[in-house]
Amino acid sequence: MPKYLILKHYRGAPATVNDVSMDQWAPEEVDAHMKFMDDFGKRLEDNGEYVDAQALSPEGAWVRADEQRQPATDGPFAETKDLIAGWYVVDVDGWDRAVELAGELSLAPGKDGKPIHEWLEVRPFYGAPSATDA
Amino acid sequence: MTPADAPAVPGAFDGAFDTATLRPLVPAVIGVLVRRGADFATAEDAVQEALVEAWRTFGAPASSDRGELPRDLKGWLVTVAWRRFLDVVRSETARQRREVAVELEPERGPAETADDTLRVFFLCAHPALTPASAVALTLRAVAGLTTRQVAEAYLVPEATMAQRISRAKRTVSGEAFDRPGDLATVRRVLYLVFNEGYSGDVDLAAEAIRLTRQLAALAGPDGQDPETDGLLALMLLHHARRPARLRDDGTLVPLADQDRSRWDIGLIEEGVTVLQAALAQQRRGEYQLQAAIAALHADAPSAAETDWVQVVQWYDELLALTGSPVVRLNRAVAVGEADGARAGLAALAEVDPDLPRHRAASAYLHEKDGDLVTAARLYAEAAGLATNLAERTHLTREAARLNRAAR
Numbered sequence: 001m002p003k004y005l006i007l008k009h010y011r012g013a014p015a016t017v018n019d020v021s022m023d024q025w026a027p028e029e030v031d032a033h034m035k036f037m038d039d040f041g042k043r044l045e046d047n048g049e050y051v052d053a054q055a056l057s058p059e060g061a062w063v064r065a066d067e068q069r070q071p072a073t074d075g076p077f078a079e080t081k082d083l084i085a086g087w088y089v090v091d092v093d094g095w096d097r098a099v100e101l102a103g104e105l106s107l108a109p110g111k112d113g114k115p116i117h118e119w120l121e122v123r124p125f126y127g128a129p130s131a132t133d134a
Numbered sequence: 135m136t137p138a139d140a141p142a143v144p145g146a147f148d149g150a151f152d153t154a155t156l157r158p159l160v161p162a163v164i165g166v167l168v169r170r171g172a173d174f175a176t177a178e179d180a181v182q183e184a185l186v187e188a189w190r191t192f193g194a195p196a197s198s199d200r201g202e203l204p205r206d207l208k209g210w211l212v213t214v215a216w217r218r219f220l221d222v223v224r225s226e227t228a229r230q231r232r233e234v235a236v237e238l239e240p241e242r243g244p245a246e247t248a249d250d251t252l253r254v255f256f257l258c259a260h261p262a263l264t265p266a267s268a269v270a271l272t273l274r275a276v277a278g279l280t281t282r283q284v285a286e287a288y289l290v291p292e293a294t295m296a297q298r299i300s301r302a303k304r305t306v307s308g309e310a311f312d313r314p315g316d317l318a319t320v321r322r323v324l325y326l327v328f329n330e331g332y333s334g335d336v337d338l339a340a341e342a343i344r345l346t347r348q349l350a351a352l353a354g355p356d357g358q359d360p361e362t363d364g365l366l367a368l369m370l371l372h373h374a375r376r377p378a379r380l381r382d383d384g385t386l387v388p389l390a391d392q393d394r395s396r397w398d399i400g401l402i403e404e405g406v407t408v409l410q411a412a413l414a415q416q417r418r419g420e421y422q423l424q425a426a427i428a429a430l431h432a433d434a435p436s437a438a439e440t441d442w443v444q445v446v447q448w449y450d451e452l453l454a455l456t457g458s459p460v461v462r463l464n465r466a467v468a469v470g471e472a473d474g475a476r477a478g479l480a481a482l483a484e485v486d487p488d489l490p491r492h493r494a495a496s497a498y499l500h501e502k503d504g505d506l507v508t509a510a511r512l513y514a515e516a517a518g519l520a521t522n523l524a525e526r527t528h529l530t531r532e533a534a535r536l537n538r539a540a541r
Binding site: 022023026030034055059 | 520
């Protein structure tokens with residue numbers, strides 16, 4: 001079965017329909033959203049499709065070695081920067097199922113209990129070559 | 135026979151058996167092997183294998199051909215582990231084609247002491263180890279967990295944890311076993327284990343409490359090592375709150391909002407008793423002082439009825455002792471409760487604003503001062519700086535609550 005990465009973004013994805021920052025929601029709406037995310041993860045496990053899920057802090061920096069071979073940082077990230085919030089890794093039958101799951105995730109409830117219609121990025125993993133390759 | 139009416143002494147019953155019965159014996163058994171001339175790393179492996187052997191022999195369902203549990207489980211483990219150790223030495227010796235360097239048959243008689251067990255604690259918390267390595271080695275060689283259990287608890291692949299543990303063993307393998315170590319390093323490692331909480335099938339907080347109890351008993355009879363007792367009290371008092379700390383969905387409930395009827399009274403009483411005996415020694419340390427603060431919270435029927443003036447006094451003493459910026463931050467919040475929000479904000483102005491919880495503390499004090507707009511903004515900023523998801527959700531929710539109230 002192929003694996004797919006379903007990526008959530010803090011910034012950088014196309015604007016969502018219900019685009020209001022979370023601190024402007026009602027507290028119960030925050031709870032409902034978190035419960036939806038929790039349930040989604042549990043459903044993936046129940047389906048036997050779950051591999052991994054992680055959430056990233058918005059903090060961090062770019063790092064490279066400078067001319068003195070020492071690490072140099074550039075950050076915190078500029079406001080314009082694409083910023084990944086977290087991911088699910090799923091092991092599913094194929095692309096269509098991965099898209100279906102991302103579609104479900106996109107309907108997470110937001111302000112006024114309405115779905116966010118968030119854009120999620122779905123990316124196939126390169127797997128190991130199969131025993132019958134080459 | 136049910137486990138409930140089984141005698142408390144491990145090894146003397148024929149009831150439910152699991153490795154938890156054996157694990158408290160692990161550091162002592164390693165100590166015996168090292169005392170007999172085994173090197174620490176090989177001895178540790180041999181004891182793990184003896185644990186597996188014990189599980190195979192005694193852990194089978196009662197109806198099948200389960201072996202009868204020996205009366206002296208520790209003696210059984212020592213015998214099996216020593217045999218394993220000899221197997222390793224012999225095969226290595228055969229490979230190297232030279233004479234056996236160690237005495238293969240152990241002397242009979244009392245071959246171990248409480249000091250040896252304590253030295254296993256010291257070795258696993260050796261200052262040459264990084265904190266992550268010391269924690270991993272302690273959980274395996276002192277707590278007797280398997281590499282897989284340690285890996286699951288820290289959410290890393292088993293191969294990664296195996297590597298971390300074997301590197302740690304190599305690091306301490308040249309260290310003298312006979313030299314007494316520093317109890318403070320052991321306490322730090324156990325506190326790290328406690329803080330990790332629980333994930334997977336191992337309850338690290340409960341495990342840390344068990345090991346701290348063992349350490350306190352080894353370090354001397356009641357009250358001889360007040361800081362280890364202070365650490366034990368601190369753990370017990372925090373552990374008592376655990377049933378009220380998290381909602382069913384995993385979100386955090388702050389101390390002030392916790393349902394105090396769900397706190398574990400038995401743990402609180404034990405923690406307070408242990409702490410009082412420790413404080414009576416008049417040799418105060420930071421764990422005793424932190425435990426004293428936790429005890430004042432445990433004693434209060436509600437956040438409002440907490441003796442905040444005394445909390446601030448303990449923080450003053452803790453700050454004088456440690457100079458820790460985190461203590462200074464927590465003290466500022468306590469000052470806000472004791473002397474009002476303005477006093478708290480004034481105290482907070484003395485604290486490094488880059489500290490992780492600074493914005494959350496500032497938000498809290500601003501709300502208390504009636505400035506909901508500023509508080510909501512600071513909570514939203516604090517959420518962005520949170521170091522775990524439960525905390526981030528909680529802070530976001532606080533911002534949402536205040537934004538609604540301010541509308």
